[in-house]
Amino acid sequence: MPSHLRLPDTMKVIEISQPGEPNVLALAQRPLPTLAAGEILVKVAAAGVNRPDVMQRRGHYPPPPGASDIPGLEVAGVVAAVGSNVQKYQPGDQVCALVAGGGYAEYCQVDERNALPVPHGLSLVEAAAIPETFFTVWVNVFQRAHLQAGETVLIHGGTSGIGTVATMLAKAFHAYVITTVGSEEKRQASLALGADVAINYHIEDFVEQAKLATNGKGADVIVDLIAGEYVEKNYKAAAMDGRIVQIGTQNGVVKELNLMPLLLKRLTHSGSTLRARSVEDKAQIADDLAMKVWPLLERGVLKPQIFKTFPLEQASQAHALMESSAHIGKIVLTI
Structure with a gap:
């Protein structure tokens, strides 16, 4: 040595x-x-x-x-x-x-x-x-979900370590960014980082707001660290041919899940750990x-x-x- x-x-x-x-x-x-x-x-x-x-x-x-x-x-x-x-x-x-x-x-x-x-x-x-956040975001959002310039990405936990990096990278590569956050302070912080829309999930429905922000189309890519009840909501918030990358399960397992939107929208839902x-x-x-x-x-x-x-x-x-x-x-x- x-x-x-x-x-x-x-x-x-x-x-x-x-x-x-x-x-x-x-x-x-x-x-x-x-x-x-x-x-x-x-x-x-x-x-x-x-x-x-x-x-x-x-x-x-x-x-x-x-x-x-x-x-x-x-x-x-x-x-x-x-x-x-x-x-x-x-x-x-x-x-x-x-x-x-x-x-x-x-x-x-x-x-x-x-x-x-x-x-x-x-x-x-x-x-x-x-390293941990940039590697994770890069492999999931860009290598697996293939986010492209001009597409919309919905990032849950917009002010977390992963969320802040995903926001900055998505904006750097010319995507439209929607985030979910848990307070007005975090909403302002997410917007300051470059998010086009930041949704306070305590007072707004993120599915409704994501659809509103995209003229009804939904998000092309969704980055989810939450799981639980978010999984079915993500299917509703996703655009046709949307790609959902699961990189965390903070809210635990999914109790029941209607897979029909996955089929009808031709969604891709992938998961990975680093x-x-x-x-x-x-x-x-x-x-x-x-x-x-x-x-x-x-x-x-x-x-x-x-x-x-x-x-x-x-x-x-x-x-x-x-x-x-x-x-x-x-x-x-x-x-």
Whole structure:
């Protein structure tokens, strides 16, 4: 593990002591990870907090085989060491990366193919807010749902980490954006990010409002993190030949579902998770982002929305904020 830095033998990490509430997140010491061929060791400056971390803490989303049991799916920092056969990076490089686990720690091992250079002009905290949400939005909205310029996209949870990124990317690629949000403050925030229409679902029916905003046509693409009763409503809000991408299930299972609109409208309803995808799959997404999205980040067309940062030791407070849904944008741990 060659390096120009002297590395410690141990590192601070956040462990899940047992499934449960945020207070089960505990500070601990562990040995530094051992690098395999093609891996880099990142001295973590910041790590994004995401819904899958909360699900893992509650015992509902175990890490895939071979992945670290330490939570955290995205990091940014400085390359501290490189394993054999590493081609793209050397110690001292600033990177952000998507990982299958291990982000809530002072050091994190990363396959170099799943790392990207920190975009010029962005801080390491901002860079840590990129990988999980940008990879997720890109693969679902653009690779799977094939959103095109001039089409309408309906984004649920418009001020969440996923929602803010989906809004910015959709606008950058010239789509018409409708979002759903839970308060007037969030409605204004979503509009400020570029949404053409933001619907407060507490006081308005999003199906009715989406139809109104599209002259009765409905949304070509729907991005849903909610599930539950939203699934049937999405079918009603979708346009003919609409594509619905399911990337979360916050409201749980669907009790009953009338599939007739799916048939009559020729809808496509697909679902996916990112974490368990192979390194090769994630590398292909990273290459796409480097070519099509990184230039937008470096020109300032897109900017990660940071709501609040917490020191690593306060991971439990960060999770409590995430579960309150009071945030607009991303929550980040700093190390």
